[in-house]
Amino acid sequence: xxxxxxxxxxxxxxxxxxxxxxxxxxxxxxxxxxxxxxxxxxxxxxxxxxxxxxxxxxxxxxxxxxxxxxxxxxxxxxxxxxxxxxxxxxxxxxxxxxxxxxxxxxxxxxxxxxxxxxxxxxxxxxxxxxxxxxxxxxxxxxxxxxxxxxxxxxxxxxxxxxxxxxxxxxxxxxxxxxxxxxxxxxxxxxxxxxxxxxxxxxxxxxxxxxxxxxxxxxxxxxxxxxxxxxxxxxxxxxxxxxxxxxxxxxxxxxxxxxxxxxxxxxxxxxxxxxxxxxxxxxxxxxxxxxxxxxxxxxxxxxxxxxxxxxxxxxxxxxxxxxxxxxxxxxxxxxxxxxxxxxxxxxxxxxxxxxxxxxxxxxxxxxxxxxxxxxxxxxxxxxxxxxxxxxxxxxxxxxxxxxxxxxxxxxxxxxxxxxxxxxxxxxxxxxxxxxxxxxxxxxxxxxxxxxxxxxxxxxxxxxxxxxxxxxxxxxxxxxxxxxxxxxxxxxxxxxxxxxxxxxxxxxx
Numbered sequence: 001x002x003x004x005x006x007x008x009x010x011x012x013x014x015x016x017x018x019x020x021x022x023x024x025x026x027x028x029x030x031x032x033x034x035x036x037x038x039x040x041x042x043x044x045x046x047x048x049x050x051x052x053x054x055x056x057x058x059x060x061x062x063x064x065x066x067x068x069x070x071x072x073x074x075x076x077x078x079x080x081x082x083x084x085x086x087x088x089x090x091x092x093x094x095x096x097x098x099x100x101x102x103x104x105x106x107x108x109x110x111x112x113x114x115x116x117x118x119x120x121x122x123x124x125x126x127x128x129x130x131x132x133x134x135x136x137x138x139x140x141x142x143x144x145x146x147x148x149x150x151x152x153x154x155x156x157x158x159x160x161x162x163x164x165x166x167x168x169x170x171x172x173x174x175x176x177x178x179x180x181x182x183x184x185x186x187x188x189x190x191x192x193x194x195x196x197x198x199x200x201x202x203x204x205x206x207x208x209x210x211x212x213x214x215x216x217x218x219x220x221x222x223x224x225x226x227x228x229x230x231x232x233x234x235x236x237x238x239x240x241x242x243x244x245x246x247x248x249x250x251x252x253x254x255x256x257x258x259x260x261x262x263x264x265x266x267x268x269x270x271x272x273x274x275x276x277x278x279x280x281x282x283x284x285x286x287x288x289x290x291x292x293x294x295x296x297x298x299x300x301x302x303x304x305x306x307x308x309x310x311x312x313x314x315x316x317x318x319x320x321x322x323x324x325x326x327x328x329x330x331x332x333x334x335x336x337x338x339x340x341x342x343x344x345x346x347x348x349x350x351x352x353x354x355x356x357x358x359x360x361x362x363x364x365x366x367x368x369x370x371x372x373x374x375x376x377x378x379x380x381x382x383x384x385x386x387x388x389x390x391x392x393x394x395x396x397x398x399x400x401x402x403x404x405x406x407x408x409x410x411x412x413x414x415x416x417x418x419x420x421x422x423x424x425x426x427x428x429x430x431x432x433x434x435x436x437x438x439x440x441x442x443x444x445x446x447x448x449x450x451x452x453x454x455x456x457x458x459x460x461x462x463x464x465x466x467x468x469x470x471x472x473x474x475x476x477x478x479x480x481x482x483x484x485x486x487x488x489x490x491x492x493x494x495x496x497x498x499x500x501x502x503x504x505x506x507x
Contacts, residue, residue, distance in 0.1 A: 002176045003157060003218065004073040004149035007033055010221040014194065020062050021197075021242060022226040027062060029221065032069075035062075035140060039070040040147040042139030043101065046122050050075040053099040053159070057090065057112060059083045059228035060200050063126055063136055065214075067103050068204075073149045078158045079171075080205040084470045087114055089169075093161050094119055097171060097366065103136070153177035159366055160207055162305045162411065169416075171366030172305050174211075181360040182308035183215030185332040189313060190246060190273045190299070196222035197270075199244040201230045201253070202409070207305040208277055213248045222246075232257040236266040243270040248301075250278045250409020255285060255439045258292035268293055277301040278409030279441030280397070286323040302326035302397070307381050308360030310334045312395060328393040334358035336395070338387060343377065351388050351398060355380040403494055405434030407442050412473050414494075417444070420468045421461060426452045431484050432475055433498040444475035445501050449483060477501075 010017070011033035020027040027035070043054070054071040056078060058064040064080070071078040079097055081090065083105070090112060094102065099121060104112045106127035116123055116132050129135040151157070153176045161169040186192065198217040202209040217224050225242045227234060230249070235257050238244060254276055257263070274289075274297055281289065281300070290298055297316050303309030311334060314327040322328075330336040337345055338352030346352035357380045364372035375382055387397045405412040414432040421430050429449035434442035446461060454460050458478045465474045479501075485493040 001153065001180060002072070002149055002151040002155070003179060003215075004036075004069060004151065006218055007036065007069055010218075014221055017194065017221065018223045020065065020224050020226060022062055023228075025062065032062075032065070034144045035066050036069040036073055037144045037147050038142045039066050039136070039139045040073045041145060042142040043070055043074060044147075045142065046101075046134065048074055048076060048101060048122075052076045052101060053079055053097055054101040054103060055079045055081055055090075055093065055097065055099045056205075057081050057083060057085070057102065057104040057108060058126070059105060059107070060204050060226045061105065061126075061228055062226065063103075063105070064204055065224070065226075066136070066140075067124075071101075072151070072157055073147050075149060075151050075155065077156055079161070080158070080210060081161060082203060082205045082470065083108055084472060085111070086467055086470060087111055088468065089470065090115065091119075092169060093171075094121065096169070097159060097161075151176060153180065156363065160205070160210075160305055170368060170371065172207075173363045173366050174308075175363050178308055178360050178362060179211050179215050180219070181333050181358065182211050182310045183219040185310055185334070185360070186212045186216035187220050189332055190216070190275070192216050192220045192222055192246060194221040196220065196245045196272075197225055197243055198222050199225045199227065199235075199238055199242070199247045201227040201235060201238070201247070202249055206410075207309045208248055208301070208303070211308055212301070213246065213275075217246075232260050233262075236260060236263060236268070239268050239271060240266040245270055245272045246275070247271065247273070248275045248277065250441075251276050251281050251285070252408040252440045254281070254289045254293075254298075258289050263292055268295070271295065271297065273297055273299055275299045275301055276409075277303070279406045280324045280326070283323045286319050290319075300326065301331070302395075303331075303356075304383055304385075306362045306375060307334070307356045307358070307383070308362070310358055310360040311354070311356055311383075312336060314394075318394075322392075322394050325390075325394040325396050326387070327395060328389075330356070330358075333360060337380070338389060338395075348389050348391070351386050354383045354385045354387050354395070354397075356383060357381070403433070405432070405442050405444050407434070407437070407444065407472070408440045410472055412444055414444070417446075417465070417469055417473050417475065420465060421446065421448075424461065424464045426450055426454050426460070429484050431492055431494065431497055433494050433501060435477070435498065435501045443477065444473075445477035445479065446475040447479050447481050447484060447497050447501075450480060 015030035019029040103124040300314035303311035312327040428451040437443040485496040
């Protein structure tokens with residue numbers, strides 16, 4: 001089985017079943033399959049060959065899924081990227097991935113139109129053609145001749161880029177087996193079927209929305225409800241109007257929506273699984289969300305991109321006593337352990353690194369065999385997350401080796417932003433840490449060492465970073481310090497900064 005065949009099977013089994021719902025159109029499974037064939041034939045006419053890579057720089061619109069499935073159907077690799085990335089960030093991915101094709105949305109055209117000056121890719125956009133940019137509408141006018149895909153489950157299917165502590169984004173390579181494994185997990189753990197209606201409001205460039213919930217909805221032949229962006233009011237409207245049964249979102253999506261003054265005007269009773277991940281919700285937050293959403297069906301998922309993502313589940317009924325935990329068992333098709341620095345299991349109550357094993361794990365990092373070997377050992381994926389297991393068997397994440405800041409369910413990697421900000425002419429040194437935030441889980445705070453006075457540190461830093469990194473990566477808080485804490489070898493002591501930032505916040 002492969003992802004392309006899944007779509008074809010559903011087009012044959014339930015041709016008129018509603019497949020894609022967006023603000024502008026409703027598409028059946030047969031129409032989805034036909035449009036994928038048209039685009040696949042159009043890409044082939046533009047020179048797309050087996051093994052070629054297509055970067056997909058689009059929000060959650062039907063064209064995203066047309067392009068994604070067309071690249072896969074041609075036995076190429078799909079590379080979805082965050083719609084908010086800047087041109088320099090996109091350029092790095094183009095260079096590293098060695099992609100041959102690039103597609104964007106007309107609303108994102110300003111961030112990518114300059115790419116044509118130095119790159120010899122084939123460029124595609126929604127809307128009208130523009131110079132060297134081909135139009136997706138042109139591809140959709142091609143013949144709908146069936147394109148057969150004989151890919152095996154072990155064949156590579158996609159690359160997702162996730163930044164690392166070195167500041168350089170890493171390409172995570174997946175096979176059909178990886179995605180099918182985690183799609184099956186969600187389908188069974190969260191009882192999805194062809195009658196389900198799954199809302200995709202978090203970016204499909206991220207692994208959980210794409211592999212878990214888009215993948216599971218495709219696996220079961222469910223209806224995909226697409227939203228190009230998130231707003232609290234839009235979430236409530238779409239759930240109510242489209243009778244959504246499954247939704248995955250960052251904790252902040254729930255907290256902001258729960259605060260909507262008119263939430264009681266929306267009928268949310270169709271929802272069977274409210275799922276969150278990326279950061280925990282505390283006991284008071286869980287109580288608040290459940291009360292406002294009038295639900296007892298709040299689930300937490302823990303995992304990371306390299307694991308598919310897969311990891312653990314905290315079920316709805318477990319939230320009453322264990323909110324903030326990531327659950328006590330691994331998800332279907334996954335195993336979990338806590339290990340010490342030597343890879344040996346730790347005792348209950350002792351901190352250890354979370355390691356995961358399952359066929360949902362990545363194949364490896366693209367063009368980084370040494371980094372792959374560090375992360376995948378004897379079939380186990382070393383997550384870098386430190387956790388403890390309590391007396392009831394529940395796992396609690398207490399720290400992250402990689403110092404990743406998770407704000408609103410989105411990862412911010414401090415080193416990447418530090419490398420950009422230290423180029424500021426007035427900045428001598430900088431360190432960025434995450435501190436607790438009531439709604440976003442964490443927010444980024446920059447500690448800056450200046451080599452000359454700056455009248456307004458916050459405004460100066462934000463203006464400098466604009467266009468160099470995506471908006472969501474720009475720290476919200478700033479503090480000037482005389483020096484950064486470092487050990488004898490010069491290694492930055494982030495914990496000291498994090499502790500001091502939290503002390504200042506609590507006062």
